[in-house]
Amino acid sequence: MTDRLNRQVILAQRPSGIPRAEHFAVTDANIGHPGPGQILVKNLYLSVDPAMRGWVSVEDNYSPPVPVGSVMRASAVGEIVESNGTRLQVGDVVVGRFGWQEFAIVAETDNVRRVDTSLPASLALGVLGANGVTAWLGLFGIGRPLPGELVVVSTAAGAVGSVVGQLARLAGCRTVGITGSKGKVDLCLEEYGFDTALDYRAPDFLENLEQACGDGVDVYFDNTSGPVSDAVMSHLAHDSRVVVCGTSAIESWQPAPMGPRVHRQVLTAGATMRGFLLQDHAYEYDQVVRRLEPLVRNGELRYTEHVLDGLESAPGAVSMLYEGRNAGKLIIRL
Secondary structure, three states: OOOEEEEEEEEOOOOOOOOOHHHEEEEEEEEOOOOOOEEEEEEEEEEOOOOHHHHOOOOOOOOOOOOOOOEOOOOEEEEEEEEOOOOOOOOOEEEEOOOOEOEEEEEOOOOOEEOOOOOOHHHHHOOOOHHHHHHHHHHHHHHOOOOOOEEEEEOOOOOOHHHHHHHHHHOOOEEEEEEOOHHHHHHHHHOOOOOEEEEOOOOOHHHHHHHHHOOOEEEEEEOOOHHHHHHHHOOEEEEEEEEEOOOOOOOOOOOOOOOOOOHHHHHHHOOEEEEOOHHHHHHHHHHHHHHHHHHHHOOOOOOOEEEEEOHHHOOOHHHHHHOOOOOOEEEEEO
């Protein structure tokens, strides 16, 4: 294959808070051939994730910030078009951290996984990828729900929250989903099977939440932090478990927001509160995907994809996610 131009989205300037279209630039670069042990991947689908805000921030995070001028870090699904490896071959469809670009050269050992093409390949970025694995491990590893318990999920119509709610229901739990619009409330009820769904923007949200929580929240899967979580925390049941998976309600941590404290509720409920990072559980990833696959195949685990077309749609995608203008997993199709 001759050298070709590689269309890329780079981080053009460091944002303060949520990254928006003006913080990125679309550019071209030459791409050569893979070296020993490397593969050349032609990307098919790019992921858009809430974690991207942290990846481009100068604030302390669990991974180094994306350097200004570099390709935006992202998971992607693509097809191998050249291979100098021994494990992966030309024609294999794979998922990995390939970035917001048309082509990527990576080591075949760099956490690259084959994708089962008997299902839509894009699912490896969502329900059969990081989102689904996060939902499974966070819920069952930290939340430890028991049949009959009440599980409350924030961003319940999102890529992680929707899976959490469905897995909790399959485990025999009662489920309450919290989301941000009437349309997403309907999605939670009709598509994902939540017992109750609430719009946190509704004027009677606090009253509805109190009624929905009944005798108390046994498991709270927290994807937001902020006022929604403050409200849910006031209804924790004794020996409850809180899974801290995201902080999407907080636009900036400089300075850190100073709101209501939850320590007293955690104390008086004897609750457990623990953060979850998928990177700490990489060794469990493939095993969980194998558990999720049959649930997707038989329709017990439903999913929604919000698809944007073309690399040029990438710069504004993260802000779209934080503004709640997507329904389900947000991906970019090349």
